[in-house]
Amino acid sequence: xxxxxxxxxxxxxxxxxxxxxxxxxxxxxxxxxxxxxxxxxxxxxxxxxxxxxxxxxxxxxxxxxxxxxxxxxxxxxxx
Numbered sequence: 001x002x003x004x005x006x007x008x009x010x011x012x013x014x015x016x017x018x019x020x021x022x023x024x025x026x027x028x029x030x031x032x033x034x035x036x037x038x039x040x041x042x043x044x045x046x047x048x049x050x051x052x053x054x055x056x057x058x059x060x061x062x063x064x065x066x067x068x069x070x071x072x073x074x075x076x077x078x079x
Contacts, residue, residue, distance in 0.1 A: 012026035016036035037043045 007027040014022040018039035020038040
């Protein structure tokens, strides 16, 4: 059998963006996660809402009942 057939399986540290760390085994020594069981809304029971681009505020400005914020309709010309 070939000795080079499988990658080396080593102890690994998984680090989440929230700061939680986990020890496991993998083919890589360091793994970085975007979300884990400590911060995922399904496991924590809380909902995180991140509006980085300001989309919610932009939507609210466009569709409020404020007539000053609404776009003005073009006036029709009568002949």
